[in-house]
Amino acid sequence: MSLFSVVVKGGWIMVPIFISSIIAVGIIIDRYVIIRKSKLNVPSFLVKIRTFLKRGDINGAVEFCMEEKSPAANIVKKGLKKFNLGHERVREAIESAGKQEINKLEKGLSVLATISGAAPLLGFLGTVTGMISAFMRIEDLQGAANPSDLAGGIWEALLTTAFGLAVGIVAYMFYNFLVSMINKVVLDMEVISTDVVDILEEVRSNKQ
Numbered sequence: 157m158s159l160f161s162v163v164v165k166g167g168w169i170m171v172p173i174f175i176s177s178i179i180a181v182g183i184i185i186d187r188y189v190i191i192r193k194s195k196l197n198v199p200s201f202l203v204k205i206r207t208f209l210k211r212g213d214i215n216g217a218v219e220f221c222m223e224e225k226s227p228a229a230n231i232v233k234k235g236l237k238k239f240n241l242g243h244e245r246v247r248e249a250i251e252s253a254g255k256q257e258i259n260k261l262e263k264g265l266s267v268l269a270t271i272s273g274a275a276p277l278l279g280f281l282g283t284v285t286g287m288i289s290a291f292m293r294i295e296d297l298q299g300a301a302n303p304s305d306l307a308g309g310i311w312e313a314l315l316t317t318a319f320g321l322a323v324g325i326v327a328y329m330f331y332n333f334l335v336s337m338i339n340k341v342v343l344d345m346e347v348i349s350t351d352v353v354d355i356l357e358e359v360r361s362n363k364q
Contacts, residue, residue, distance in 0.1 A: 169282035169316045176271045176278070177323045183264040184330045191261060191337045196226045198344050202351055205232065209355045214239050227257035228345045232352050243357055250349050257345065261338045265331060272327035279320015286313025 201224065208217035214236055221233035235250035 169278055169285060170319060173275055173278050173282075173316065173320050173323055176275050176327075177319075180268055180271045180323065180327045180330075183268045184327075184334070187261075187264060187268075187334050188337075191334065191341060194227050194261060194341050196224065196228050196344060196348075198228075198347060201228065202348060205348075205352060206355055209352075227261065227341060228348045230257060231345055231349055235349070235352060235356075239356060243353075246356055247353055250353065254345060254349060258338075258342060261341060265334060265338075268327055268331045268334070272324050272331055274324075275320045275327065276324035277320070279317040279324070282316020282320065283313040286316065 204220060205217055208214070208220060218233055218236050221229040221236070231250050231253040234253040235246045238245040238249040
């Protein structure tokens with residue numbers, strides 16, 4: 157039995173569940189690729205940034221961050237561009253950039269979370285409509301229904317429940333997996349940001 161025939165057999169409720177599964181797969185693949193690219197070798201990055209900042213080469217540090225093209229590098233870059241405006245402006249720029257980068261990483265996760273909760277509920281709705289269909293068939297046949305007469309409604313009930321639960325479980329598992337990946341990236345961003353702010357403060361103090 158093909159996937160299309162299963163969707164048709166499950167009734168109209170299978171359509172939103174099937175569409176939800178496609179959206180979920182798209183979000184999972186997209187976020188996984190983006191988050192993987194966002195990872196950074198923190199010790200190596202900090203060593204190079206320290207080298208630039210210790211010798212007062214702010215422009216060199218900015219150019220290095222532009223080459224890295226990661227969330228942490230973008231945060232540091234925006235902070236460094238405010239270096240001449242004072243310590244507080246650097247910190248504010250880093251905090252603002254950090255929020256923006258986190259929002260970019262989390263893009264689509266709210267939809268994935270919604271799908272993980274809505275898909276099983278749609279499946280249960282299909283169960284209800286399938287059973288209603290089966291009982292209506294019994295009523296039409298005035299109680300003289302045989303198993304084959306009820307098969308359509310039972311098929312709908314079982315298929316939508318199974319498919320809805322499957323989509324919901326997979327979406328929920330990958331949602332938690334992606335959130336854990338983002339948390340690791342955010343932790344690296346916090347470590348790098350704190351270290352860079354401290355180095356900049358040290359550099360500024362040495363100049364005074």
